[in-house]
Structures are given as C-alpha cells and as structure tokens.
Amino acid sequence: MPMHWHARLGVLVLLGLVLVPQIYAEGHSKHAGQESHKTKAPTGKIGSGNAVKTTLPMLTTDSRVNASTGLIPQPSSIPVEPADEAPYALHDSVMVRSDLSMSDTDGLHYTFAPPPNVPVYITLSLCAGPSIPPYNTSDDNLMDQLGMSADEARQATLVSLYVSDSSNQKKPGPDQGVDKKFVGYAQGGWSEIPVPKGTKDGLWIGVFPPKDPRGLNGTYRIQLAASTVAQLERVAGEAGVFYDDSDRRTALLTSFNYTTPAPNISLIVLPTDGDFSLASLTYFNSSFCAIFDAWSQFNRSPYAPDVNSSDTTRMTQNVVTRGDQYRDKKKETPLNPHVNDTAGMRPPGDPVALIDDLVVISQRAVNDSTDERTPQARKQFLVSDLMPGHNYTAYLVSTVNQTGTLARTLYPAVKFVTKTNPTCRLVYDLPFCPELAYSIPFNPGLSVEEAMSVMEKMISANYGNFSATLATFPCKSEQFGLYSSVATCDGCLRAYQNWLCAVAIPRCTDLIDPAHSVASQNGTELQGLEMPANTHLYPYVVNRTGRNSSRQAYIDQLFDPGDYGELLPCLSTCEMVMRSCPPLIDWDCPKWTVTAERDYGTFADADSDGLGMGENGGAGKDGARFGGAATRYVAQDAFGNVYCNAMDVDRLLRQASGAVAVRPEWVGVVVLSVVGALLW
Template identity: 25%
Template sequence: MILLLTSLWQRRGRRKPTLDFAAALLLYTLTIALVPPWVGASELLEGSDETVLYTGGIAGLGLGELDLGNAQGLDGVGIGGAQLDWAGQKRSAFTREEENGVVRAQNINWGDSWIHHLSASQIFGGDTATSAELKKREDDGFAELDDRQVRGNKTVHLTFNTCLQPIWNSSDTSTAPPPLQLFFSNSSSNKSPGPNVQGKVQYVVGVDEGYARFDIVTSGDLWVGVYASAMPSAEKDQWLSNPPWNYELALSTENYYHGYETKQFLYLVDTDDSTALFITGNMTDHSSEFGGVDEDPANLKNQSFTPYTMYAQNRNVPSRFKGLGKSYCAVRQLANITPGSTDVSLTTRGLGNFPKQQFYLKQLNRSSNYHAYLARPRTSIGTTAGILWEPLVANTKTDGNCQIIYNLPFCSEVAYAVPSNPTLFDAKQLMEFYDNGAQQWWANFTYSLQQVQCNTTSSRAYSLARDCDDCAAAYKTWLCAVTIPRCMDYSANFPYLAARSSNLLFWNASANGWQKHPWMPVLDDQEVSQWQQSGGWLGTGNNQSVVPSRNSAIDSTVKPGAYKEIRPCKDLCWTLVQSCPSPMGFGCPGEGSWAKEVAYGERDVEGDVTCSYLGAVYFLSGTTPQMAMSLRWLWGLVLMAGWWAGR
C-alpha cells in the first residue's frame, strides 16, 4: 500500500500539483493507519529512499506542508497549527525560518511549541569559498556528508529572552507561570526538538530568569524548539487569557544579541524623596575589565553619545516581570520607571575624571525601595535586543527637605542631596543658592592667595612639595564640601550622621506656616511655641539641639528645618592644611575632640559614603577589588601624612 501511495505521489509530482485538500487528508490518514503504533516516524523512514519523497511535502495546497518525514504534520496551515502526533494526541506546533543575526519576537500560548530553523546556507552563506565548493559538489551529486566535510564546523551564538508571560488572575503576586523551555538539535534526524522527543539527539538550554545563552558548534542546519507548558486544568480560571508568553530569539555567527552582566557598572550617587542620581563606571576603551563595554575613544568626544539607558522597578509595587529579572526585553517593556522619566548626560565628575554616563531618575515615590537596571540597547537597525546588568538597590528618602543638585558651574564636583525647601526654591534656584555662596567665599580666598609668593625660587617657596595651585585646589574642594552639606533624613539613624538645626521647623511658604517636616501638618501658633520651648526634636538639655547648619544662610534663607548631615571627610581638612602656607591660618580640630566629631567624618574603605567628599559614589570601591585596594592604599598615605603633620 505504501508503494502504491508512493507511485501515486511520484506520478502526480511530475506535473504542476493539483492535489486538493481532501486528497491530502486522505493520503495522510491512510499513511497513519498503515504505520505500526510502536514505530516512530524517523524509525519508519530512516535509511529508506522514500524519505526523500515525503520530506518534500505536498505543495500547491496554499495551506503549508504535509511533512511526514519528521512528524511535524500540518505546520502553520492557517487553522491554528493543530497537529496530531504519532500517539494520536492533538498538539500545537509551528515552524519559523530564521535569518543569521536577525532578532525576532514571537508569541506562544500554553501547551504550544515553536521550531526555529536556521539553514546551513544562512550559517555558511558568507563564506564565498565554501559556498562555491558546495555549489560544485551539489552539481556533481555528492552526498550530504561531503557537504559537511567542505563546510567544516562553525559556532552559532544562541541568545534568548522571555519578554512577556501570562498573568495570575489574583491579588497573589507571588505566583509566576512556569518558564519557557528551550531545546536545540543540529541533527537532521531531529527537526522538532522538544520535551517529548525520545531516542534522538537534542540538547536542553537552561532558561534562567528569562535569559539563555548558548554556543552551538555545527556543520549543518540547526533547529531550536521553544516549548510552553500546558496549563494545569485546575488553574484554568486563574490565569488571564492575555498576554501569552512572548520571547525573542537570536541565532548569529557573529554576535550575542542578548546579554546579562553580573559585574556591577552602575553606581548610586544619591537620592531624595522623589528622584535618584546614578552614574556608570568609567567609559574607556577597556571598560569591559570593570563590567562595562569597551568604547571607541572618538565617540566619547561627542556629548550626545549616551549608549546606556536605565530602568527602575518599585519593589513595593507588584512586578509583571517576576521571574524574568535577567531578561532585557522584559525589563524594557514592563518596568514602571522608563527612560522617558530620566535625564541622561555625560560627565567627567568623579573617579579618574574619565567620561561617565549619568542618569537622573524622576517621578519616584518617597520612602520606597527600587531595583535600578542598567541596560545597553543593541544599535543594529531593527534590533530590539540588548544587554542587562544585575540590578542595584536604591532607597528614596522620606522627610522631604533634601534635594539632589548636580552639574554646578563652580562646585562642579558636587552631586548629592542638600538641605532644601521646595516651597521656596526650585531645583535651579537651589543650585544657584549654594553655588553662588561658595563662589563668594572663593573670591575672598583668592585675594589672600595673591599675597603669597607663588612664582619664586625654591629657596623662597613656602613648600618644596606643594605650590599655590595645590593650595587653591585643596581649598576649593574643602570649601564646596563644607558650604554645601550632604543632606540625609532627620529620621535616619546611621551612626555617622550629625543632627543639624534640631530645634528649627520647616517653613512652608505655600501654606504660610511652620511644619516639623514637609509631609507633616502645619502647626498653629501654640504648637510652634511649645516646640521652641521644648528644644525641638532632641528636647532640652542636649547640646546637639542647638547645633545649626554650618552655613548660617541655610537656616535663615532656605529654612529646611531639622535634617542630618553626612559630615565632610576629615582628610579634606588635612589636605588643605598641608597644601597651603601656614600664615593663612588653616587648622583642623584634634582627634577625639568634640569639634572634630561635630565637623568631620571618617571614610569607609568598603565604599559606603560615611563622610562627604566630592565625586562620592556609593560602594564604587566595594565592587571592584582593584579600586578597593587602591583606595585603601591612598587612605593609608593620607593617615600617615596627617600623623606627620601633627607631630
């Protein structure tokens, strides 16, 4: 009977196919009926010349192909892709032809599978010599084995991202659907790799948090199967019908189109109650050594070159990409803070004065915890893929009287939250208030420095190790750090913080009244009087309750009320004393004195910002061993220099 069908097919195949759909179904049914149920498709046709007859499919139907050679059945026939496997069970599978180096997205529903085929011509098509030899051998009728010998082996980079997934129809946000499963085969004996394949060569690719990457060495075609688990019948009403899963797959002999990087390259500068400032590591031609991407130095001369982007997710808000935290396309599509809510620019502020990209995230919620994701889109035309970095945790402030300022004209290295009052100053006015105040003090200093013989012989110079330029640089660094205090919530309890203006209230110009903090009720006259008599937050009898802001104009003009300060680092004062002539009268409070404890803080070698210094970034040193060692060594020198200066 099989020979009869074969002859029929051969006869009809000699002319333009006219086989209608009914005849196709009849042929398919008869063939299924004649195959013993314990024999698989590849076992039936393996080693038989009839395989060629079947793998050609039935053309001219306008409904896809009937491919019995690999048990794919009706493949994408416009009726939902419904198929019957050899056990007679209905399933859904689809096949898609892929292009080398092209990223494409695909939806997939519960219980469905997609087969992605990358042909040898796509893999080896760019090799002119190989293609010419293959064409010659094809013309000469050589076997497939000879073709593979000509081609040799080539590595194909497989990358995968799950972008969307079904949503649990309940307030229980802890439930996530099972992950998509990924299989591949580089053997023509298995053109439908998947979870139900037995006795054939295939490989499982692990999908971790929505991300997979695998290198495949092949000498011929590749088949990649993506499988979505069947929905448990007991959960039928628990999952929303939309969206289904959506994923991106890329097969390329040149590049990895999706990536996930665990080495940190994004750092927190500071937060306030509604914004956060982040910065990348140094962008150089060897950034990859420190977790970034190597840059072309020519691009870094262009201020509009901002190859990185950022996303953030409020951890107090249910995340739609739960279980997809390593997927670039999931974060790109589903994060609740997107690049549209971010100001992006280049800066050379901070470590090494190399170019860095900075991100000013807006529209954040106060007193909230965020995951911040650094990302880098691929720049290829039509490509939506990219690299995602492991998220960084950032907490917004609570009290509402600290605000981030950065990119100041004079104190250009200042970038952190300062004492503020949004009812009196907008961001630009606040920046000008602090920067102009520092400039006025700087002008007075320059008059004094002009009295020093800077350009003179070594025998008449005030120091053989330092000169007037060193003195000016040290003074400016110290001045900006001292006159522009780094602000923290008064409610914060870190041991390195110093309370400021604890007996003062916040002036709400909009409400024309006093408040303990901007988010608290306006006080009446009697409540204000009671507050002043009680000594404020710390109460009477505590000497810290009367410690004002170190810059008196803050209390009298900005009127932020009580806040806490991250004190300037004591080495800023030491460097100033060591760099300037002694007649200028600079001095630092002694170790262990009350004045030192109130005025200056200590550095943390692990990278936490426990004292304020210009260009400070949270945990930059703690994430890179080389930087940590360098800073410990530098700090040791500073301590030694301070000890010698005090002798």
C-alpha cells in the same frame, strides 16, 4: 575645654597666612583669633574673613563627546506557535515570541540554518509569566531533603534553553545528553548560548518550562532570537549606571565613563513595586522584553517621569593623572588611549587597558597632569515628575547598530527612593564644586542662585588660601617636586576642593529614627573608646532639628532649611587630602574613635575603627551583599542605601587599590605603588 582640631595646615603659621574662613570641629571654639601650636583645617564650622584670591577649577561641560539618549524602539517580534511535528524555522536576527505552558513537557522547538563555520548567538528572554521563588540553596538540610545540589535546586525553578548542532538530535531537551555548554537557564529572565560555529546540519533549539514549579501554574511568554550578526541581547556583569541623589520629585543618575566614539545609551526608570513594575524583581530583572514591555506601558501612563540628559565630566578623573607619561613625545599621541575607568572597574570589553597604562606610568613619573587627549564624559540623567517617598528601579541600556542590526547591552539595575522632606533640593553642575551632585537643605521659597553665589565666594576664599600654600611647593619640578609615584599637586587640590565642598555644603536627607543611624547625634557617647562596627548597615545621618542646628551657622542663615537630616561626609574625603598632598601641607584627620563620628561617616564595609575596607562582613560569600554595585569602599549600594557622602572618593579608592596586581609578573609595579601610597 581642650581644642580638637581635625586637619592641620602647620605651614600657614610659618608663612604668616591666615586660613579664612577658618574651619573648626563641632562644638569647639568659633573665635578665629585663637592660637594653637599648629593651624589646622578640620571638619567643623566655616567662618568668614579675608582670603587670598584665586580661580577655582570649574566644571568642564564641553566634553567633546556626546551620547544619544533617545530610547530606540524595541525590535519588533513575531508571534509564533511552533508545531509539534515541525520546529519553527528562525530567521537571522529576527525575534519571535511564543507561549510556553508550565505543564508542557514537550517544550517548544525551533531550528536555525546559519552558514557553516559562522558564530551564532542564541538569546532567550522571559517577557511574562509566573515567578517561582527560589530555594534557599544555603540550607544543607533542605538540599538533602530535595536530593539535589545547590546548582540543581537553583536550575529546577528556571526556564531552560537547549541547543543541538546535530540532525540526530532535532528536539534537544532535558535528560537527552545535551552538551552542558549548549544548555542555559533563564536566571533573571534571560539566557544566552553562544555557538562557536554553525554546521551543515544547522542548529536545533528547545525551550522547556521549569522542572520544579513549586505548585505554581500558568504560561510564560518567551522571546527568542538567533543571530550571526551580533549579540542581540547582552546582560553586562559590570555596573553601568550610578545613582547620585534625589529630592521629592527628581533624581539624578549617571552612566559609565566613555570616550569617542560615544555610545548610544538610554535610561529606563520603573516603579519598584505596584502598577507598571516588573512581576518579580528577581525572576525578571535581566529580561529585555519584560523591562521594555513594562517601560512601554509606564511611559503611556500619566505617572511616567520625564528623563532629560546632558554630558558631564563629573566622576571621570582617574587617580593617576601624570599626563606626560601617556604621550609619545615624538608623535605627540597617547601611548594608550584606552583609560576609561568605570567606578573602579576595568572598562567593559577592555580588561587590561588600565593596567597597561599603570605600567607605562610606573616607568616615568613626571608632574604634568594636563593631558586632555583622551577626554572622558558621563551621561547624566535628570529624572523628574517622580512621586515623593516612592521606590524606583533604573536600568541603563546601550545600543549599537551593527550593519543594520541593533545589539543591546543591559546593565545591572540600581534602586533608589525619592525623599519626602521638601527642604531637600537636588543641585548639581555647580562650577565651584564640580563633583557635588546631591540634595542640599534649602527653604523652597528662597533663591538657589543667590545662595550659591554666596557659597562660591566662601569656598573660593578657603580654596585660595590652600592653593597659595601649595604653590610654595615645587610641584612642576622633576628634580624636587616628586613626592609620590602616583599623586600630583593637581590631585591634591582636587581632593581638598572635594573635601571642602563636602563639609561646607551638607547633604540633605529625610529625618531618621536615631536608632537607625550609626552617627553620633550629639557627641556625648564619644569617649575615645572603640565603637561597634556598623553590622546593621545603617547610614551616618545626623538629625538637624530646631534653629541653629546645622553644622555650619551660615546654612541656617542663608538657606533657612528647617528640620532635615544630614548625611555626613565620608571620613575618606579628609583622608584623601592627606594621601594626595605633599608632606609640606601637614594635613591630618580626626581619629574615628575620638571625634570623627560626630562630623564624619564611613563606608559600610568598614570595621569598628572606621577603616579596614572589606571588613564588617564584606560583600558576603556570594559578593552580592551590596547588590553588586561595589565590593569595597561601599559608600552606597545598588539597593538605594547611601551610608556616607563620598564625593567620588569611593570610586578613586577602588581604582587605586584594585587597578594593579592582575598579572603576577608585575610585582615591581605593585611594590612601586605601595611605596607611593606610603608617601601619600
């Protein structure tokens, strides 16, 4: 049988070094002494042997930034009943709650008297009430029958908010000619109307039930506030919380990146359905008071989970790491301290900072990646005492105290399901695999510490040989060490370490119906032909059943896991090594249509070749096919579906491909980046 090696280190043959433990493709020879034209380091199995000693880069826990995670109590709200003859007078930054009947055609009315020429934020949340199903606005025939546009049909089922800045219109509402900029609809149970300037007449506010209740009746409990101090409630458009993984009883989630000053962030976890869940995941999913009220009730129940937090530097590394370019050599301070990547998105509230940094970086490429002047961290939340096989929804809330007034930001929710297989055990903060945060297959009766100690020696051996090879390249030389405008040798080592950890330590999940997995279960169907795209959005899971069925033999020997499903590494974990390392390494990865689908998975938006991100239907016409968590390089979505084990490579690829081309005058920067990518 011919040998199909997956990643090569031809230079090791020239240097006479031995890559130990050697790594082989699934189903091929396991004899370390076999020869080939090139010594390659592919995906498959890890053996043992002598190794070059080295020191692995360890997980940094001292991030020098901290975040409070105690959930600040919800602001108190005053129950009020606005009188028909006199609107209720709101007080600055004081929340009120009122009941709004779906049959109340007169609505509820309020007034607010801010100082003239001062901005005002008016926010509305739906705490409880009927959940009106939306119309299918993509059905043109239905829209014709209703005699409405798609926007009109969408708005007709929502509670509406109206604001007037004229005493001639003291009871603003539907069909009264209110300026569109002063009209809001409680999409997801929340709406906000910013008023640029208060007037001498004050402000007049009306809240009305949905125009089309679709046969439902009942009463809404609303929460309303007006503030000249701050946005009391803001719903963020960017992702803020990210699901790492879970086992039967625990789950791990992490926040966005932050620097100093650290934010005050809190995690709320609710059942997705059943008791203590929101009345509707779509009608109330952005409502502050509905989420806080549900959490308050759930937290008092015997089923409430424990949430503990700590700082981590996992997933904070940017693609561009040439630290010297951030510095003003004379002042020894960062030229731009705002680099704060959040899963490939621009930092909240700082839309051009990352781009500015890339412009600086493109001006001078130096191989110095030791800049630590703007340390970044994430808050990781360990949620325990969950129920096996249950669906949960997590919300991240950020709170800022502005002169005694609390302003909150609610980030988009993420969903996840706990596992049922007791073999899967959640691990994280491994010093030798700092980006690893997922469940591994492990016998519950064994010691995790002892097995991880053995794993550390094995991974260190491979890392040491690779590091010794890379050390022959003049990485620190400005004259000879520049092989890319954006990649560094440090990035090469990180990419290799992440790949090594992904293939050495399998990611455990529940067993799956093979018909609902797009991974090759035994390799027999791989004939080098084009495989269909993953149109059903199934995960790349291989069932490991029976003795000695694991990808690596030592997994069965050390961990004695029993039957489990393995979520395969993303092919891009291998390709990131090829992109990040100098040509000297001569790294290569398996072809998707030949052998890769036995050892790797790929992103949900990949085409039939395993590449072409944004293909396979992409994120959909409205960009919400994956729940808004990401639109490209989708290794997991906001609905709790995980397609392949990315080890952070999805975020890095989004950052690399989406960080430039915002300003048209930066064509030169884009061209430079493309050239750098070709050199990767």
